[in-house]
Amino acid sequence: MQETLAADGVKPAKKTGPRVSLRRTTSGILVHLIIITAAVLIGFPFFYMLSTSLKTVQEVYTIPMVILPAAPQWRNFVEVWNLLPFGRFTFNSVVYTVSITFGEFMMGLMAGYAFARLRFPKKDLIFFLVLLTFLIPGEITLIPRFIMLKQLNWINTYPGLIVPELSSAFATFLLREHFQSLPDELFDAAKIDGAGYFRQLMQIALPLSKPIVSTLLLLAFVAHWNAYMWPLVVTNSQSMRTLPIGVQSLRDVFEFPEWQYIMAGATIVVMPLVALFLIAQKQFIEGAVQGALKG
Amino acid sequence: MTADAHRSSATGMRSWRLTERRREYIAFVLFILPNLTLLIIWTYWPFFHSFYLSLTNWNLLRPTWDMVGVDNYVRLLRSPEFWQITRNTLIFSFGTVSIGLTLSLALAVALNQWLVARGFWRLVVFSPHITTSAAMALVWISMYDPKHGIFAAAFSWLGLRFPNVLSSPTFVLPAIMLVAIWKSLGFSTVVLLAALQGVDTTLKEAAAIDGANAWQIFRHVSFPAITPVFYFLTITGLMTAIKTFDIVSVMTGGGPANRSNMYVFQIYREAFGFQRMGVASALAVIMFVIVMLFTYLQTRYKERWVSY
Numbered sequence: 157m158q159e160t161l162a163a164d165g166v167k168p169a170k171k172t173g174p175r176v177s178l179r180r181t182t183s184g185i186l187v188h189l190i191i192i193t194a195a196v197l198i199g200f201p202f203f204y205m206l207s208t209s210l211k212t213v214q215e216v217y218t219i220p221m222v223i224l225p226a227a228p229q230w231r232n233f234v235e236v237w238n239l240l241p242f243g244r245f246t247f248n249s250v251v252y253t254v255s256i257t258f259g260e261f262m263m264g265l266m267a268g269y270a271f272a273r274l275r276f277p278k279k280d281l282i283f284f285l286v287l288l289t290f291l292i293p294g295e296i297t298l299i300p301r302f303i304m305l306k307q308l309n310w311i312n313t314y315p316g317l318i319v320p321e322l323s324s325a326f327a328t329f330l331l332r333e334h335f336q337s338l339p340d341e342l343f344d345a346a347k348i349d350g351a352g353y354f355r356q357l358m359q360i361a362l363p364l365s366k367p368i369v370s371t372l373l374l375l376a377f378v379a380h381w382n383a384y385m386w387p388l389v390v391t392n393s394q395s396m397r398t399l400p401i402g403v404q405s406l407r408d409v410f411e412f413p414e415w416q417y418i419m420a421g422a423t424i425v426v427m428p429l430v431a432l433f434l435i436a437q438k439q440f441i442e443g444a445v446q447g448a449l450k451g
Numbered sequence: 452m453t454a455d456a457h458r459s460s461a462t463g464m465r466s467w468r469l470t471e472r473r474r475e476y477i478a479f480v481l482f483i484l485p486n487l488t489l490l491i492i493w494t495y496w497p498f499f500h501s502f503y504l505s506l507t508n509w510n511l512l513r514p515t516w517d518m519v520g521v522d523n524y525v526r527l528l529r530s531p532e533f534w535q536i537t538r539n540t541l542i543f544s545f546g547t548v549s550i551g552l553t554l555s556l557a558l559a560v561a562l563n564q565w566l567v568a569r570g571f572w573r574l575v576v577f578s579p580h581i582t583t584s585a586a587m588a589l590v591w592i593s594m595y596d597p598k599h600g601i602f603a604a605a606f607s608w609l610g611l612r613f614p615n616v617l618s619s620p621t622f623v624l625p626a627i628m629l630v631a632i633w634k635s636l637g638f639s640t641v642v643l644l645a646a647l648q649g650v651d652t653t654l655k656e657a658a659a660i661d662g663a664n665a666w667q668i669f670r671h672v673s674f675p676a677i678t679p680v681f682y683f684l685t686i687t688g689l690m691t692a693i694k695t696f697d698i699v700s701v702m703t704g705g706g707p708a709n710r711s712n713m714y715v716f717q718i719y720r721e722a723f724g725f726q727r728m729g730v731a732s733a734l735a736v737i738m739f740v741i742v743m744l745f746t747y748l749q750t751r752y753k754e755r756w757v758s759y
Contacts, residue, residue: 180565187564194558195575198633202578204601205590221604263486270482274475286487289494293742295694295715296735299504299722300497323489353478382583384697385715389723400585404701407589415593425586433581437574440581441641448642448683 205426209233209419216415229416236420239409244395245402246424249381251314252398256321257376264327264372269357271328272335273343283332289325294386302389312396317387321380327372334368335361371443374436378429399425505732512726523733532709533734540713543628544692548685551632552639556681559643560669573644577637584634588701591630592617617703623711630698635691639684646680647673686749690742714738 208216210228236242270276271283301320302311310316338361346356362369387398394402403421407413433440505523509516527533562573579587594601597615606613616622650673658668674681696715699705705712705720712720714734722731 184565187561187566190561191558191566191572194561195572198579198636199575200601201587201590201594201633204594205587208593217599219599219604220607221599221601263489266482267486270479274479274482275472276476276479279479282483282487286483286490289490291743291746292494292498293694293739295696295718296501296739297494297497298718299728299732299735300500301493302722303500303728304493304497319489320493323486323493325490328486353475353482378581382585384583384585384700385719388700389719400583400697403586403589413593413596415596415599418589419593422586422589426582429581429583430578433578437577441573441577444577444580444638445642445645448638448687449645449680 202430205419205422208415209423211416213414213416232416232420233424236406236417236424239417240402240405240421241394242399242402242421242424245397245399248396248402249399252317252383252387253377253380255314255318256380257373259318259322260324260327260376261369261373263322264324264331265357265362267328268331269335269353269361271332273356273361274353286325286328289323290329298385298389305390311390312392316390317396321386324376327376330368330372331365334365338364367439370436371439371446374432374439375443375447377432378440381429501732501735504728505736507729509728509732510726511728516729519729523730524737527730527733527737535709536712536714536717539624539709539711540693543624543631543695543713544689547628547631547635547692548688550628551635552681552684552688554632555636555639555643555684558636558640559647562640562644563647573641577641579634580637582634584697585701587634588630588698591633591698592702595626618707620707620710623703623707627698627702627711630702631692631695634698635688639688642680642684643677646677650676683749686745690745693738693742693745 207224209232210230211222211225211232212229215222215225267286271279271286276282305311305316305320308316310319342360342364343356346360351359382400383398384400388401391397391401394405397405403418403425406418406421410417506518506520507516508519508522558576562569562576566572595616597603597613600613602616603613614622616626654672654676655668658672663671693713694715695713696719699711699713699716700719703711705716715738718731718734718738721727721734
């Protein structure tokens with residue numbers, strides 16, 4: 157994609173005469189300067205996080221500031237990992253994120269398929285009911301949900317963290333649209349072969365949906381990995397905290413903030429996402445664009 | 452083929468289709484039931500329940516509660532604290548969205564020019580969008596550190612003193628707005644870039660032949676073509692900004708003196724700090740109404756804004 161775009165941009169320059177191309181060169185340099193400045197500013201917090209996480213305490217508290225540590229202190233990561241139960245936080249984050257991402261996806265997959273390809277009286281009305289939940293922000297359901305969890309004795313438990321978050325209107329909506337676009341003939345052939353609806357879904361519809369499925373899974377994974385308010389409200393003991401919440405306790409551990417440890421903690425939280433983003437940047441960016449341009 | 456045979460095959464066909472249809476209905480119900488049940492229990496029911504709660508004086512610490520009608524709303528609307536929080540939320544939301552979208556548009560236009568390694572720049576610009584707000588908020592606290600942060604270092608290099616922005620009534624809101632802008636910039640830039648790339652090049656070329664300069668082409672060809680996307684980003688940006696919680700909770704806790712407090716953090720504090728579920732629910736309902744207003748604007752004025 158990148159090459160074709162760059163080639164596209166080059167084309168007009170070729171058509172124009174030498175005088176204009178000089179002007180184009182200066183404006184081209186200007187554009188590059190703007191972009192490089194913006195990228196440096198936007199990327200700076202990441203650099204700052206990493207470089208601080210590798211400093212010694214002395215380097216953190218030196219004035220004037222030390223930009224890069226003299227020798228990277230990798231053991232900050234080991235120390236911070238043992239300072240708080242980071243293994244437990246990570247385990248909780250993985251359980252929370254993976255089960256919601258997968259559960260939400262299965263719900264959306266089945267419901268999306270049913271709404272797209274199965275007949276049922278008034279099914280558009282039912283779909284509308286599902287769609288309406290888009291309009292209900294999590295902030296307004298928070299308190300009643302908390303009261304329900306309290307009555308169920310589900311506060312500070314995995315079911316309490318996970319079950320209320322499992323349903324998804326978004327996945328249902330996107331997958332329904334996608335399944336509607338698949339040609340009928342594919343399914344007719346399978347019906348004649350006697351395939352049940354679930355098998356039609358898993359063996360015909362799903363393999364034809366890889367791009368949208370990977371986008372959905374990635375977006376859901378990031379959203380739940382980053383979730384803060386919900387796990388904060390539902391959990392109350394350190395052993396049940398997820399990473400984004402657990403890492404906050406690093407601020408209470410020291411008398412003065414030892415930024416090298418706090419930044420190492422922040423790096424631990426963010427790193428899996430950065431890795432995922434570098435591997436699947438195309439899906440992330442296209443997912444964002446699709447979601448916005450469709451709306 | 453005789454008429455008789457024809458009829459019998461038709462009835463055979465019909466009974467087959469009936470059972471087939473019944474099977475389809477059963478499959479439909481089984482397929483949507485898990486999702487629908489969870490949505491009803493964990494979204495619809497709590498949604499309506501919070502309207503009810505907003506009319507009570509439910510306090511988690513007390514076993515009983517009474518209906519108090521609209522008392523919670525009246526108390527909220529009469530308290531200066533509520534108006535302070537409303538003001539903060541509105542300044543924060545309109546400020547971050549207007550500044551953020553202006554910067555995004557400029558960046559998107561720049562990224563749409565001929566560029567070396569465009570994919571890389573787009574990647575960097577987008578990256579804050581996928582990171583954990585609660586973790587990056589810690590990084591920003593560290594950068595804002597009045598003695599050892601990068602801002603303090605830069606200011607002292609210029610011979611200036613950097614204030615403790617996170618405990619300053621004047622600077623705390625701008626300080627968290629900058630974090631929100633940093634976080635949201637990449638998403639809108641990438642979306643606007645895609646929209647700009649979708650603009651018909653023949654239109655731009657035609658305008659160029661007619662003697663339009665780069666600014667005129669942007670103003671009269673490109674921008675009108677992307678207004679629907681721009682409008683969409685404005686509304687969804689406002690809706691997201693109004694619901695900001697993570698950075699307030701981590702960076703300021705609403706302080707100092709409520710100067711950075713916003714709706715969602717106040718809902719959280721009323722409910723889980725002071726256990727006042729009734730007041731918190733009333734505030735949640737008010738916020739919901741405001742968010743609905745934006746949703747309405749999004750659908751209602753969409754057509755009017757689009758100018759091709």
